[in-house]
Amino acid sequence: MSELNFTVQDRGLEYLGAARIDGPLVVIERVRDVGFDEVVEILDPEGHPRVGRVLDISGEQAVIQVLEGTTGLSNQSLRARFLGASFLLPVSRHMLGRVFDGLGRPADGGPPPLSADLRDVNGRPINPCARRYPREFIQTGLSAIDGMNALVRGQKLPMFSGNGLPHDRVAAQIVRQACLLEEQSAFSIVFAAMGVKHEVADFFIRNFEDSGALARVAMFLCLADAPSVERLLTPRVALTAAEHLAFDCGQHVLVLLTDMTNYCESLREVGTARGEIPGRKGYPGYLYSDLASIYERAGRIEGSPGSITQVAILTMPADDISHPVPDLTGYITEGQIVLDRELFQRAIYPPIAGLPSLSRLMKDGVGQGFTRDDHPALASQLFACYAYVKKVRALADVIGEEELNALDRQYMQFGEAFERRFLNQGEYENRSIQTTLELGWDVLSMLPRDELHRASDALVELYYRKQAPQQAVA
Amino acid sequence: MNSSSESAESIVVRISGPVVTAVGMRRAAMYEVVHVGELGLVGEVVRLVGDRATIQVYEDTTMLKPGAPIRCTGAPLSVWLGPGLIGNIYDGIQRPLPGIEQRSGAWIQRGEKVNPLDLDRRWPFAPTVRPGDTVAAGQVFGEVPETTLVRHRLLIPPEVAGRVKSVVAPGECSLRDPVAVIETPGGDRTISLMQRWPVRQPRPIRERWRVGLPLLTGQRVIDTFFPMGKGGAGAIPGGFGTGKTITQHQLAKWSDAEIIVFIGCGERGNEMTSVLREFPELKDPRSGRPLMERTILIANTSNMPVAAREVSIYTGITLAEYYRDQGLNVAVFADSTSRWAEALRELAARLEEMPAEEGFPATLATRLAQFYERGGAVTTLAGELASVTIVGAVSPPGGDFSEPVTQHTRRFIRCFWALDTELANARHYPAIHWLQSYSEYAENVAAWWEQRAPGWSDLRTEALTLLQREERLQQVVRLVGPDVLPDSQRLILFIAEMLKDGFLAQSAYHDKDTFCAPERQVALLRLILTLYRGGRDLVEAGVPLARVRQLPCVPKVLQAKETFGNDELSRLEELEQRVRDELAALAKRSAQEDRQDV
């Protein structure tokens, strides 16, 4: 790990000594011919290079963010080499099946993958004219997602979770089961871990192994014990690899990023060290733009067969969805899957909250010609009825369930069945979209037929269960 | 482009993200455009101290170095105005994205310079002035059919006035060709089909007017409850996923403006793509022509440079003003003004300005006011009535409307469509909350409605009152349940539900209901209120509410919005008659039963 895995022309200028070291920042004075965002190697007392990048440059000084931490560096003995380019990653299709560190260097003992291409990890914005609008339904086998918050190929759909909630299991299940209806082609997977524990990474690795996917996975691990600033580059490195696989090699890539909250914390750390004016909860004012530069790297491109679908996991501090990290994420991504602690405590898996979850691209990927003609109406009807359940439950809390009128009691039963039969499923249960839709009608049919006004008469006629469905709760 | 003699010594001395400091800039002017470095990145001077200039750069500054050259252009940031704007999609500084794609592929490269308008395309030009005519600033001197929908009127530039010395004969011209010479006190001015205008400066008008006509949007909760006026200003605030973008797309599709400028300012790439793919397919309900023939898109998505995001709003509004000056009604949609405000904040922080509320610069309120003030109903310099309507989306952090951008925006707009997270979660769309929203234009446009669809004002007031009463009743219901209320009050709960489901909720994706013509809006509202009035009389006469609820027409009324299209008004009238008949029959039955009981 002592060498960069790419060689960039070294111009032989090496600076000795720093003017200031402050948190993750190093300030070097009187540098010449250095560019903004240029990569720097800082040599520590043992002569090991640590990677950094230039955040601010003037004739007098360069402010450098040291991605691998400043522990042990000293003003006097530190040496710095500027590498003449921004951060470049050698990309190749042989990255699949490999494990890298957070900066894209092999971490599995293997050699760097053979590569002819160096890519700037910051990427470039996709021209909106060149995008292809995502519309192919991905079956995840989870009713809560497929039925009500369907994912499409090229979408960015994050998972908002909380500490202790089973987001990793849900994500692993999605990765295991995700497939397209007609095609057999499997997704390539790019997995980026930022600041998560070894256990979490191991959990995913085991999962990839068990499902035989390991050869299709490229892993970028910047775990909890790695220097925190390194995380700032990890998602960018991972997405650079993903872009190569998707748009140069034509693969369908599923990118799993976890945990974005850790990423944002590192950003906050650097902002504070630079003395920036903090925004909400101390996060920098540019958090939105910064996150967008990551999330917007999902999508499809006209004329290219590949795609990047992004599932980013983030834990909401104190389960607060209005916290800046989930809030700004929700403002950028194309919906969100929200995990709910109450469902979890009631042993419902996956504990996907019915109402606040949303997939914005669902409408373009489901219905006639995609899944089934009743799908949009069914989803909308389930949402409407479940929203009413929430109201009735609030009322029942006040006046007692016995005081509810007959219709409201029916709604209470529907609510139970919806959660226990529709949402709830096994961790290894892979439901086809047909099964999901049928289940949806089963539970809806527990309500009187004329309660279903979101679906047209014709659809209700076709799918509403005329025989009272079994009321028993599975 | 006069590069001054000094510009050779103008060099970069510091780079901090999109903000660059340069020296040797004594001759530079505020807001002058400069080209930075070997790639010629486009930037704008935003501060001058001695010979030091601070420049905000509209492109990524990676690997830019101190010592890089700066080239001044001598002109402020300006847009090109002329035929060819319609149907185009530009980035924040009016670079055409299709042109950029042609040159650099799917990913936007830095330093691309593509002309905003095609200088070689030939347009059939028809002059409307003759040699010897006197012409004033802003006067029409000729026409070009820009699209089937847009007759592009060529205007004498605002700073020119005099006598026509010569003008070309009708025929094909390109934007390069001189088409007329005007004798002015300051000498002869050659004019072409194209002019430029600095984006930060409003284009002149003759006079402002009170808003009097509605901007019809085909969205019931807007047109009937909280109407927008032509030349009005409105905001649509809401947390993530509540429907700002879809609502604005709906307005861009169905509004009866002649030109639409849609500014995607710091939002998603896919949303712009969806407009690009969808609008050429969709037909304008009035003319039957593709919507793209009246639309201009500005796309500075969230991952594009933040300085260009700041300017994109001005680029968009300047294009809008230009078409307004041709006597047209233009609607501008900005999604989202919060991202624009954040761009201001980010740049201000880099400039080390003193922050005011939540880090925003102290000038935030002024900047917002300046933006919304560029809208309005006006008389143009040419003496025509025209308008620019502005609708800005606001994305408050955590969906909390007490934050600075929402609060300041409220001062400068008169139409407030508050999106409600709870409604959105229940998939009640548009999630515009009927009690938190308001429109101060309702009075202004009432006269128009009464002429077009009589009964509008009264129906509207009645419905809004019902919803207010329902809200008060709900407070009781939340404590004790609905069953303790008398039937007369439960009727209000019932009708309020009908209003929400059968009238206010309107799916953007339903073929028949995505656009609702004014007459149909009134007919649908009358339908529900007919049921209300009849039901009220029955309940007063002692008929149980349950029997009203069970009338066979009730589900039909609920689904009427998606059953009967805009050209099926007579079917709606039939349904209304059926409601009356069923109510009358129920009255009769109950009366008979009463008599039997006696």
Ligand SMILES: Nc1ncnc2c1ncn2[C@@H]1O[C@H](COP(=O)(O)OP(=O)(O)OP(=O)(O)O)[C@@H](O)[C@H]1O
């Ligand atoms: N009128 C409508 N009809 C049907 N669906 C709607 C309507 N308005 C909103 N929606 C639904 O709500 C989702 C979110 O809407 P939209 O993208 O407009 O939210 P937004 O407020 O712009 O969010 P953000 O601030 O994150 O951009 C849409 O994808 C769509 O599913």
Ligand SMILES: [Mg+2]
């Ligand atoms: Mg939006």
